[in-house]
Amino acid sequence: MPPTKLHQATVVLHQEAGRGYFRIVLKAPGLAKQARPGQFVMLRVSENQDPILARPFGIAAVKSKQYIELFYRVVGRGTALLATVERDAVLQVQGPLGNGFPAPEKGTTPLLVAGGSGFPPLLYFALSMRHPLYMFLGARDKECLPPLRAIKSCREQAEKVYIATDDGSAGTRGFVTDGLAAFLDSRNDRESFVIYACGPRSMMAAVSKLAAERGISCFVSMEERMACGLGVCMGCSVAVRTGGYKRVCKEGPVFKSSDIDWSEQVVLPALHRK
């Protein structure tokens, strides 16, 4: 049998990371060894049957091929319960799940665009590559930006980190996409760019449009409610442009932005983003 995707992970570190985020480091060697940037895990946050479903979180880092790091915000009951988990607790984790980001080709310049709490998988992605890259971090306000620790990692890795907040409380005022558009339009090496975005659907739709208009290839990491994370329940489907649906947990979470049917109305409120 191939390496299993079901793990009992020990919490080796769990702390507030600032700006309302928690940082949790799990010892799960079997999982860490298989993980690639853009993949995610399903974490059981309760041993009881309420809440019953595991919660999906993007992998933010892999350390010493033994540990995985996650960042999350408390947005509802599941994350509130997770926040009470103590060091040394053992959690059931499935992963790594999903396809992950396609490795950037040689000579390309990755532009990583994170909205709200969409940064964790992009952080891992940034840390995993040697390409010169640019990062764009957007949030509603300063308090919703990634924690300083994460921004610091970004700065070390990127040529430049552009920050935007809707209210101007940090970085430039406006949407992250405004900054991205200005950047793209100010540069003449546009053909080397590849965009990787993760954040609220509305933001990714805007990024996708921007990229399409300029002929830049763009990948987006989608979110949907999930039950199994394994591709069996068909619960996490998103509409694609060729008609029909694709599973975020299996064919995704990373899709070519041009494959997604952005017109499809979605009720899912992304409380924790933006």
Add this chain to the structure above:
Amino acid sequence: MPPTKLHQATVVLHQEAGRGYFRIVLKAPGLAKQARPGQFVMLRVSENQDPILARPFGIAAVKSKQYIELFYRVVGRGTALLATVERDAVLQVQGPLGNGFPAPEKGTTPLLVAGGSGFPPLLYFALSMRHPLYMFLGARDKECLPPLRAIKSCREQAEKVYIATDDGSAGTRGFVTDGLAAFLDSRNDRESFVIYACGPRSMMAAVSKLAAERGISCFVSMEERMACGLGVCMGCSVAVRTGGYKRVCKEGPVFKSSDIDWSEQVVLPALHRK
């Protein structure tokens, strides 16, 4: 409005008490002030909806009119969850509930008979009175007896403490009722005795028979599954000899043993007892 029965209690002490018991002390002044021996509380062991019902526990002591003490054994999911509760946690508690033991009349000699983990309310009862009293503690084996701390309190309070275990690993070998019968038959001041028993139904049925045969008045503290603890769900009823049912949480938990219909077959497995 009369003093409320609904309290938010703070855990001020929670520790293993030996022999598989846990001891928990809750700060709940409103509750402590109203409590009488033989009454119980309903404790919510989870903030989620699984398990959903509160669990009943007899009050084992009231301290400084502020604190109540409970002893419990882990027998299922609810008590297992309770055992993980940390100091300073706040738990929803209802109480004091039920009628409590009738105060012994002047000149009577109370005989307190506890089977398995039936000792907590009897402990409170023993500590609350000035009467010369005798205690009979029975359990399957030494490890199921009350914790040493509780036995010590009993010894301080009682003229004598008789201990019996089914396997003879502590005290005399045999049922607690054997010792009780021998005691009763060895004494000629029988008419002053009043028996108060708490434990598994089978033990209480035997005590009840013993008492009836000898014309000694006897009170038993009954157990049934409970949902509300307030007398509204009618879930905790026990059959009484006059026909029909009485609610353990309202008319009980203490009944005259002669009022109970001991023939009524009961499926409830009393795992935590004996």
Add this chain to the structure above:
Amino acid sequence: MRSAELKKGIPAKASKCVTSPDLSVNVAGIKMKNPVMTASGTFGYGEEFKDIIDLNRLGGIIVKGVSARPIKGNPPPRIWETPAGMLNAIGLENPGVDVFINEKLPILRSYDTAVIVNIFGYSLEEYVAVTERLDGIPGIAGLEVNISCPNVKAGGIVFGTNVKAASELLTALRKATKLPLIAKLSPNVTDITEFARAAEGSGCDGLSLINTLLGMAIDVRCRKPRLANVTGGLSGPAIKPVAVRMVWQVARAVKLPIIGMGGIMTPEDALEFILAGATAIAVGTGNFINPRATLDIADGLASHLKREGIPSVRDLIGQVIVA
């Protein structure tokens, strides 16, 4: 904290400022200060809760089922806990309508809340008897008819799962009283709207739904049912999605006002039922979990209306947006 997507669904009036929202409702001709009631069998005859909450703050109290003669109830065990719910087989224990009128009702009457008497019987005649006995007694705002009983005389067919039997029963009761008549529907049916229509056709003034789902649990070690009665009624949050669905279906099928119930524990739960089409709601099992649940819900509804700028809770009834 709400995202732009979320706001889209909310009507324009959401911006108006509402300082004292109106929680009052009228169900089946019964005026209530708020839409929060207690479900039958989970609140006794009220008095048991007077040490815990101020009964005057309740919209209404639906009392434990009352029958023409006293009923002993089922042998124990009568309850069993299930995931996010519980099974009960109390067997409708009650002291009978005369004791209710003489001993319980006087206490209830002293509170400023609508008292609705839940009634049942084991034959049409028994239902009629209890109804006639209650008709004209002061202090009763209405009757809720629990139709989930077997008609012992007619071979045990359950009124609540047979449209014809239910119609006959409700038509007979309609003749027996002028009190507002609320039919309490069973969820253990293929199409609950048939029963709602039957109640409407029989002259009922309102509907209560849902009663418990029939369930069973087994102790695998001793191989016996967990309940002495073998099967019992499933209640609590576990059944909430079924209850919300049925309220929604029924609200679209009939004009009668609905008292929604089934797993309600929080203001959000109550709002689900109201948006689905309930005019009032009742808390059942929730009273056991949080004895203050009713008042917390009333307070939570008021805050919700304020926050969203909605003048009256009545503006929300049946307002779920379905494409």
Add this chain to the structure above:
Amino acid sequence: MRSAELKKGIPAKASKCVTSPDLSVNVAGIKMKNPVMTASGTFGYGEEFKDIIDLNRLGGIIVKGVSARPIKGNPPPRIWETPAGMLNAIGLENPGVDVFINEKLPILRSYDTAVIVNIFGYSLEEYVAVTERLDGIPGIAGLEVNISCPNVKAGGIVFGTNVKAASELLTALRKATKLPLIAKLSPNVTDITEFARAAEGSGCDGLSLINTLLGMAIDVRCRKPRLANVTGGLSGPAIKPVAVRMVWQVARAVKLPIIGMGGIMTPEDALEFILAGATAIAVGTGNFINPRATLDIADGLASHLKREGIPSVRDLIGQVIVA
């Protein structure tokens, strides 16, 4: 650790020592090494789980529903979590029977486990078409017919909630195949035994129960249903008491073997269904919560038999003690 009272219920053979208990069962003519299967729609076509558990250890796999033509499914959101359960409205998305036969079945065939194909259609003809297509294909142990579909041709009446429509459908399918035919019953009916008898009368070899309960949830802030499809199927531990009750009722009403499902997560849950009358059981939502649930259950059943001194799991089928 068991008390004297507990032991009373257990038959005398409990004292015998059983070292290798027999877990094998035969359901509807399908031989399985143990009674543990996976419920349709919760295990894909098996391959998704091959990285997690050894599929050879399963008694059987009931695959995701297959139809004559590919089905796109419902728009998202398709799922919603509920207390101890979940709602789903996937809309029976599947690639169609040809893709199933050509791409999915070859992989399944390589495992030593019974493959049962769950089928459905939106008219009698569509059901017949998929049945005929599967008939005679090697590697298929039997067909499970999901009758909870609306008959679009006949005005949308749901096969599973209309006894006559269900009988006609199952009789037609009986003619279309020699494969063991298992009718999967809907719990959204007044009397599930009527449907069990109809299936028996139509020549079915076995029954699966239960499918999901129809439910609904509403987002109270944006006032929209949580599912794009408005209503969905409730599954998981929340519905277990209803499922156990229905298995028990059906086991007493018909002779057909039963595959029990609905909220099974643990060996104890499985034993409840077996004692109630199920010959085999299937894990559905439980696969999402604990992807090893099926194997944990198979192991747990073996331990239980050893501990209790029961030679075969078949000795437990329907053995609940009811006075």
